[in-house]
Amino acid sequence: MPEVIALTLRKARKYGLVARTSLQNSLAYRANFIFDSFFYAFIVFIFMQLWRSIFHRGGSIAGYSYSQILWYLIITEMLTFSQSNVFEDLNQDIKSGNIAYLLNKPFHYLLYQCANGTGPILVKWLINGLTGLALGSLWIGPLAGFSPIRLPLLLLAMANGLLLNFLAMACLGLSAFWLEENTAFYWIYQKLTFIVGLFLPLEFLPAWAQRIALWLPFSYVNYGPAKLVVAFSGPAFIRIVTVQFLYILGLAALAGWIFRRGVKRINVNGG
Amino acid sequence: MSTADNPKEKEHGSASLGKHLQLFGAYLRFNLAAAMEYRGSFLLQVFGMIVNNAAFIIFWAALFSKVPRIGNYGFREVMFLWALVSASFGLAHICFGNIGQVSRMILQGELDTYLLQPKDVCLNLIASRSIVSAWGDLAYGILLFVTVFGFEPLRLGLFFAFTVGSGLLMGSVIFSAQVLTFFVGNSSAISRLVTEFVISFTLYPECIYRGPVRWVLYSLIPAGFIVFVPLRIMQAFSWPALGLLVGVDLAYVCLSYWLFRIGLRRYESGNLIGTRM
Numbered sequence: 001m002p003e004v005i006a007l008t009l010r011k012a013r014k015y016g017l018v019a020r021t022s023l024q025n026s027l028a029y030r031a032n033f034i035f036d037s038f039f040y041a042f043i044v045f046i047f048m049q050l051w052r053s054i055f056h057r058g059g060s061i062a063g064y065s066y067s068q069i070l071w072y073l074i075i076t077e078m079l080t081f082s083q084s085n086v087f088e089d090l091n092q093d094i095k096s097g098n099i100a101y102l103l104n105k106p107f108h109y110l111l112y113q114c115a116n117g118t119g120p121i122l123v124k125w126l127i128n129g130l131t132g133l134a135l136g137s138l139w140i141g142p143l144a145g146f147s148p149i150r151l152p153l154l155l156l157a158m159a160n161g162l163l164l165n166f167l168a169m170a171c172l173g174l175s176a177f178w179l180e181e182n183t184a185f186y187w188i189y190q191k192l193t194f195i196v197g198l199f200l201p202l203e204f205l206p207a208w209a210q211r212i213a214l215w216l217p218f219s220y221v222n223y224g225p226a227k228l229v230v231a232f233s234g235p236a237f238i239r240i241v242t243v244q245f246l247y248i249l250g251l252a253a254l255a256g257w258i259f260r261r262g263v264k265r266i267n268v269n270g271g
Numbered sequence: 272m273s274t275a276d277n278p279k280e281k282e283h284g285s286a287s288l289g290k291h292l293q294l295f296g297a298y299l300r301f302n303l304a305a306a307m308e309y310r311g312s313f314l315l316q317v318f319g320m321i322v323n324n325a326a327f328i329i330f331w332a333a334l335f336s337k338v339p340r341i342g343n344y345g346f347r348e349v350m351f352l353w354a355l356v357s358a359s360f361g362l363a364h365i366c367f368g369n370i371g372q373v374s375r376m377i378l379q380g381e382l383d384t385y386l387l388q389p390k391d392v393c394l395n396l397i398a399s400r401s402i403v404s405a406w407g408d409l410a411y412g413i414l415l416f417v418t419v420f421g422f423e424p425l426r427l428g429l430f431f432a433f434t435v436g437s438g439l440l441m442g443s444v445i446f447s448a449q450v451l452t453f454f455v456g457n458s459s460a461i462s463r464l465v466t467e468f469v470i471s472f473t474l475y476p477e478c479i480y481r482g483p484v485r486w487v488l489y490s491l492i493p494a495g496f497i498v499f500v501p502l503r504i505m506q507a508f509s510w511p512a513l514g515l516l517v518g519v520d521l522a523y524v525c526l527s528y529w530l531f532r533i534g535l536r537r538y539e540s541g542n543l544i545g546t547r548m
Contacts, residue, residue, distance in 0.1 A: 035460055039467055046471055049479040054338050061337050181312040184319025191326030204333045 014107060015115040022119030033124050037131045040081040044135050047073050062203040068230040069201070071143045074132040075226035076198045079158060082124040083165055084117035087186050090173030095180070100266065110170065110259055121162055143230060150232055157225040157237070160244035165193070165221045167251035174255065177262030192216075197223025217247045294390055295398050299366065302401035313403055320407025321414070324357055327474075328415075342478025349476060350419045351505065352498045355430070356473045358412025359437035359497065364405035367397040367442050371466070373449035374459040383540050393531045397446065409434075426505070433501040436520040440497055443527035444469055450527065453534025465492065473498045493523065 026033070048070060055066040064072065090113065093099040102109055136143075172189055175182045196202065196218040202210045213219050224240040306313045328350070335346045363370065373396065376382060385396045416430050448462035455461075472480075472494035480488060489495040496519045504512050 035464075039464065042468070043471065046475060046479075049481075049484075050341070050475055053341050053476075053479045181315055184315050184322075187319050187323040191323055195326050195329050199330045200333055204337055206333075206336070 015111055018107070018112060018115035019118040022116045023122060024119070026119040026123040030123060030127070033120075033127050036081055036124065037127045040077060040128050041131055041135055043077055044070075044074055044132070047077075048139060062201065064201060064203070064230070065144075067140050067143060070140045071136055072201055072226045072230050073199075074136050074140075075158075075229050076222040078125075078128045078132045079161055079165075079222050079225065080193075080198060081128050082121055082162060083169075084121050086113060086117050086166055087169040087173040089113060089117075090170060091176045091182070094174070094176040094262075103263065103266075110255060113170065114166070117166060121166075125158075125162070145232075146229070147232075153237055154225065154229055154232075157228050157241055157244065160241060160248065161221045161225045164217060164244055164247055164251065167248060167255055168217060168221075170255045171251060171258060174258040174262055177258075177265055193218045193221050197221070197226070201227065217251070220244045220247060291391055291394055295366070295394065298398045299401070302365075302368070306401065306403045306406075313406075316404045317407040317410060320404045321411045324353070324408065324411045324415075327353065341476050344476035344478060347419055348502060350415060351502050352474055352476075354412045354416035354419070355433055355437055355498050355501060356412070356470065357408045357415065358430075358434040359441050360470070361405040361408030361410070361412060362434055362438035363442035363445070364402040365409060366401070366438070367446070368400035368402045368405070369397045370442050370446045370449065371462070372400070373397070373446060374452040374457060374462055377452045377538065378457055380540055382535075382538055392535065393528055397442075429505060429508075433505075436516060437497045437501065440493060440520045440523050441469060443523040444493065447523075447527040447530050450531050450534050453531075453537045468492045469494060469497070493519070496520065496523075 051066060051069055051073075054061070055069075058066070061069070093102065099109065102112070105112075168189060169186070172182065172185050175185060196213045196216060202213050202219060202223055205213060213223075220240060220243055224244065228237055228240060331346060331349050331353075335349075339345070341349075369376070376396070382392070382396065385392050385399075388395055412434065413430075417427070420426055420430075445462065445466050448458060448465040451458035451461060469492055472488055472492055477488070477495070477499040485495075488499070496516060500512065500516050504516065
C-alpha cells in the first residue's frame with residue numbers, strides 16, 4: 001500500500017511540474033492575456049449599455065435586478081475568457097502527427113494536456129477576475145447580499161465549471177482522430193454554452209427549455225457558478241457542485257475512452 | 272528604390288478597371304472551385320457557420336420575450352442588424368479573404384510575389400484568397416432577412432445593395448487596421464481589436480450607446496454607416512440618405528486604398544522565395 005501511495009505521489013509531482021512550467025510560460029507572455037482582458041472589459045461595457053437601457057425604469061426581470069444581471073454577466077464572461085485552447089491544441093497535435101512524439105514520453109497524453117492547460121487558465125482567471133472585480137465595483141457597485149466568506153465555495157464552483165468545459169472541449173478535440181474537419185462541432189458546442197447561461201440566465205428561457213437545460217452539462221459551465229455568486233443558497237450550491245462532479249467524472253471517462261480508441265487508429269509515416 | 276516608385280508598377284496600376292474586374296472574377300471563380308474540391312468539408316463549414324450564427328437568435332428571442340422593446344428596437348430591427356452584419360462580413364471575406372492576413376504577410380515579406388505581378392498590388396493581394404466559412408455567414412444573413420422580412424423585391428434589392436456597401440466598408444476598416452503594420456510594426460493585435468469592435472458595436476441596438484461612443488460609431492469604427500443608417504433607410508427610404516451612405520462607403524474604401532499605397536512605399540522585401548500556383 002505505501003508503494004502505491006508513493007507511486008501516485010511521484011506521478012502527481014510529475015504533472016505538477018508540467019503545470020508549474022506551463023504557469024511560468026504563461027506569466028512570461030502575460031501581455032497576450034492582458035490584451036484578452038481588455039476585450040473582456042469591452043464586452044462587459046457593451047452589455048452594461050444594453051442592460052442600462054433595458055432597466056431604465058428599475059425593477060427586476062425574470063427575478064434579476066440590474067445589479068444582479070450585470071454581476072452575473074461579469075462572472076460568466078470571466079469564465080468564458082479564462083478557458084484554455086485545448087480543442088485547438090489536440091486538433092493540431094493529432095492532425096499534424098505531432099502526437100506520435102508525445103505518446104512515447106513518460107506521461108499520459110491527456111493528463112499532460114490537462115496539466116499543461118492549467119497555466120494559461122490560472123493566469124487568465126486571475127487577470128480577468130481582477131478586471132471583472134474592478135469593472136463591477138466601479139460601474140455597478142457592490143452586490144446586495146454577497147458575503148466574502150462564501151468565496152472559497154464560489155471559487156470551487158467556478159473551477160469545476162472551467163474543468164468541465166476543458167473536458168468537453170478535449171472530447172471534441174479528440175474527434176480529430178476520425179474527422180479532418182471538426183471545427184463545426186466546436187462552434188455548435190460553444191454556441192450551446194452561449195445560449196445556456198452565458199448571455200442570459202436560464203430563467204429567461206421558456207419553462208420547458210429551463211427544465212431541459214438543467215439536465216445538460218452546458219448549464220454547469222457558466223450558469224451554475226454565476227447563479228451562486230448573485231443568489232447563493234446552501235441547497236443550490238450542493239446540487240450544482242454535485243452535478244458538476246458527476247459530469248466531470250463522466251466526461252473524463254469519455255475522453256479516456258475516445259483517446260484509447262483513437263490512438264489505435266494512428267498511422268504515422270516517416271519521422 | 273522603394274517598391275511603389277517602380278515605373279512598371281505604375282504602368283500596371285493604371286491598367287483598366289475592366290481588366291481588374293476580370294481578375295477579381297477569376298479569383299472568385301477559382302477560389303470557389305478550390306473550396307468545392309472538398310465538398311463535404313465546404314458544406315460542413317457553411318452549415319456549421321449558419322448554426323453558429325443562428326444560436327444568437329435564441330438569445331434575442333428569449334430577451335424580447337421578457338422585454339417588449341429596447342428603445343425603438345424590437346426583435347425585427349435587431350434581426351435586420353444581424354442579417355446585414357452577417358451577410359456583409361461574409362461577402363467581404365469571400366471576395367477579399369486576405370484582408371485579415373495583410374499584417375502577417377507584410378511582416379513575413381510575402382508581398383514580393385504580388386509586387387512582381389502585372390496587376391494592382393492591393394486588389395491582387397486581398398482578392399487572391401477566400402474564406403470558406405464566410406459563405407455560411409453570407410447564406411445566414413440572406414436567409415435571416417428573407418425569413419423575417421419576406422421576399423418583397425424592392426426591400427430585398429435594397430438589402431443586397433446594403434450588403435455590398437457594408438461589406439466594402441467593413442472590409443476597408445479591417446484592411447486599414449492591418450495596413451497599419453507598414454507604419455507601426457505588427458498591428459495584428461490592433462486589427463483584431465478593431466474587427467471585434469466593428470462586429471460587437473454593430474450587433475446591438477443603436478439606442479444603447481450614448482455620449483462619446485456615438486461619435487466613435489460614426490467615425491473611427493463606422494458601425495453607424497454599416498448597419499444603423501441602412502436600417503433607417505430601410506424603415507423610411509430617402510435618396511439623400513442613400514447618397515450620403517454610398518459617399519461614406521466609397522470614402523472609406525478610397526482611404527484604405529490610399530493608406531495601403533502610402534504604406535507600400537515603406538515596404539522592404541523579406542527576401543522570401545515563394546510561388547503562387
